[in-house]
């Protein structure tokens with residue numbers, strides 16, 4: 001049975017690299033200084049999708065991402081690994097969205113895609129770690145969800161069998177499709193980019209990106225329609241502005257404070273043998289250890 | 291009406307610690323707001339379950355008892371909460387940031403269009419002035435959590451939507467019995483009224499729950515490693531140190547993501563919160579999300595090559611040096627002096 005698979009992917013700042021240089025003097029993050037990456041668990045999700053495609057000939061994998069213009073990179077990354085096409089949901093009106101407004105926008109885009117059997121996304125994005133968007137998209141579409149998936153074992157007779165990895169164990173569940181499945185980082189890593197696909201798709205661009213490059217591109221894209229990446233705005237997906245961005249977000253940030261940790265009077269030591277031995281003796285004497 | 295609700299998770303007839311911790315927190319918030327604390331337990335064979343929750347000061351316990359409701363699946367539990375919340379109109383709803391709470395919470399919040407804040411590290415009651423709209427709000431739930439990057443903590447509010455929902459990880463709040471003889475009222479939920487047969491589209495075919503091998507919450511000494519440990523092989527020296535001094539091994543998220551340690555060892559906002567007697571941070575820079583999970587340790591030792599690592603500001607002992615050099619010395623001199 002061929003499947004229509006939608007993969008939800010997000011471009012995120014690489015939180016591993018939130019080093020000193022990524023911080024501004026006022027203690028906030030300098031997002032521009034952080035490399036933007038494909039959210040790690042979304043790559044695990046993509047791999048599950050590609051495996052389903054391998055097992056079910058004729059299936060298609062569509063990447064759906066929401067973000068600023070440069071998030072089109074996520075679609076190209078997906079194409080390099082075997083996805084078939086992608087949509088970038090981008091509009092100023094989406095900015096400032098909490099998870100609820102985000103899932104509203106995404107579910108409207110999925111309604112526009114219309115024809116799908118399964119939606120697969122990462123469990124959570126590393127810039128917020130909330131794990132809320134997957135279940136909320138499922139609720140808004142009125143379909144079931146399977147979270148914490150580690151392996152989509154099979155899809156047969158309109159049902160998927162999925163192994164879940166929970167905090168304290170594992171579960172195998174079966175779910176009627178269509179459904180949303182969110183994938184854990186413990187799932188198989190994503191296959192690498194394929195050299196042929198890089199050749200094929202490296203000039204794939206959104207309309208906005210095309211405006212920024214020289215004209216010869218236009219010709220190339222006209223000859224090869226698969227190089228045109230679709231961009232969707234609020235109006236394209238017929239979203240109601242009231243439910244998008246800030247106004248669609250029931251949660252508000254009241255304030256942000258830099259925390260001043262109660263700096264302790266700390267003892268400063270080096271790695272010298274006598275200093276380490278003194279420390280050990282002190283900790284033993286006051287029964288902190290031993 | 292407008293009370294505080296806590297969703298209680300259950301495994302093998304036992305209410306989860308995280309839920310009891312939230313009941314404790316819920317009780318103190320209810321006292322502040324002068325409202326009732328209500329608990330919801332959804333599962334099968336729940337006779338006598340009240341004896342586990344009433345001692346935490348629960349005024350009303352809602353029980354949904356039906357063979358099909360255990361083990362947990364998303365849709366039936368969601369339907370019960372949605373319908374119960376529509377009926378009871380809680381002002382606050384809390385659940386654990388666990389694999390159940392993080393599956394259930396977002397679905398419920400989406401259906402009710404009420405905001406949900408994940409992984410709060412603190413919950414408080416306070417007022418809010420919206421100057422732009424000229425509105426003022428009394429007694430909102432401040433949902434406090436570290437925010438992405440940098441040493442910042444954000445206070446999140448849901449001014450207009452109810453319930454105000456939040457999830458909290460296990461160990462963040464303290465669990466405390468209010469009164470062993472506290473008695474509340476039990477209300478049975480009419481499951482057939484709240485749940486549709488179509489909600490049972492997910493079938494649990496197989497289930498293996500294991501007792502966790504790692505006991506960070508109960509450890510009196512924790513040796514934790516960060517990305518500065520460099521590799522999984524290097525991480526081994528922390529197990530060596532831990533076995534010598536009788537400690538449990540923890541990790542930062544960067545170390546977990548780097549594959550140096552298992553996820554259940556992660557300490558911090560999105561891991562476990564710990565309060566040991568001694569915390570030895572090895573090659574951990576000390577970002578807010580990590581510190582949120584260990585700052586209440588009685589004694590903190592930081593081992594870092596960077597004399598200005600943020601972790602140093604909260605450490606009692608700052609050892610400036612490499613883990614490769616310092617950790618073996620800790621082992622050596624502990625062995626020497628414990629003889």
Ligand SMILES: Cc1cc2nc3c(=O)[nH]c(=O)nc-3n(C[C@H](O)[C@H](O)[C@H](O)COP(=O)(O)OP(=O)(O)OC[C@H]3O[C@@H](n4cnc5c(N)ncnc54)[C@H](O)[C@@H]3O)c2cc1C
Nearest residue numbers: 516517518542543544558559560561573575580595612613
């Ligand atoms: C939403 C969200 C949730 C998060 N939740 C958590 C959480 O629960 N727990 C958590 O830990 N993090 C969490 N983080 C990540 C957190 O922001 C940091 O990225 C992470 O804690 C950094 O880990 P680290 O200190 O091990 O690594 P780094 O920041 O890379 O620090 C490595 C340190 O090692 C030192 N070092 C290097 N080599 C050596 C050596 N040979 N000897 C000694 N020292 C050395 C360096 O000087 C540096 O200070 C979260 C982030 C986000 C955005």
